[in-house]
Amino acid sequence: MWLFLLLCVVILFILFIIRLYQILPNRQSRLISKATIHKKSHPFKTCIVLGSGGHTMEMIQLLREVDFNSLYRPRIYVVAQGDHLSSDKIKTFESRKGGKETFLIKVIPRSRNVGQSWLSTPLSVLNSLLACIKIILFDLPDLIICNGPGSCIPVCVISYIPRILGIKWIKLIYIESFARVHTLSLSGKLLLKFVDRFIVQWPYLEQKYPQAEYKGILV
């Protein structure tokens, strides 16, 4: 009986690994144009993860020429609880860009506040995970854009659930911060192998990490 259960678990685990291997982005297949394999029709529901000050400022620069009116709408901005500055900046940006009101801002609770006791941490991590699940699994965006705040980790992890189950391939676009010249951030290191595009802002990083792409000055 126990042996049978164990065998099931092992098989499930192996299947999971095989599936993960199948769906992990890799550079060669992209060159053959993975874009056509997972072709979607526009408009694309776009989820954008914002972080504190610097991250949001860079994200706004990145989005300046992105077509909001016919291609990338609606836009769901994910903001950490209490980050009113990012919310305000995005609202100003959206109104300046002059698109129709095709965006909304969703707040996720922080997974750990500064000075919070470690005992209550698992609870708040769960809380913020639930919020991410709600956003990603209920809204099922076509793509997620993130540039490095800690909150993009749970968002990207959860976006793999529909990918593993074959329900939807949510594209993940990661842009490493302008501040990272020679080394990747922790978020960058964790997500490097799991995102569909990994964009860096310094050529040294492209030389060091084969998955990374440097295309010029972005912000």
Add this chain to the structure above:
Amino acid sequence: MDKTVFVTVGSTGFDQVISLLTSSPSLQILKSLGYTKLNIQYGKSRESYNEAMKVSNIPNEIQIIGYDYKTSLDQDMSESDLIISHAGSGSILESLRLNKPLIVVINENLMNNHQAELAVELGNKGYLVYSSTSNLLEILKSKAYENLISFPEPDATIFANILNEEMGV
């Protein structure tokens, strides 16, 4: 017309820089360079700032004002003639985009200071001048920040094209 130096230490504090820039030697240098106003965003270094304001060594020619935080530093940066900043990427980028002479002070007390990477890289390319607290005054005096190269404008279409390419449009 004021000639202004704007100092920003970001969301944390940088006591040494605040104390140093408000010290007698520094104010004398600023005076000799023709500066008439010192505007300081001191963040958590309020005590260093208040301490300096108590001592009456401020030359009549220089006006000092300060505050802890503002939602946007854009106006203060735009109105300044020289920016002295901490090594945070946000402040650096904002200053470069405004095309202002920029000195970045690297805080050697921060461990694993990856932010220094950015300041050093941009400094070596001639877009800004970086310094430590120990040679800040010398750099100020040297006016090395007056002959900087403009940081190239970003091309916002690059990212838009990456997205379109990835989405197949």
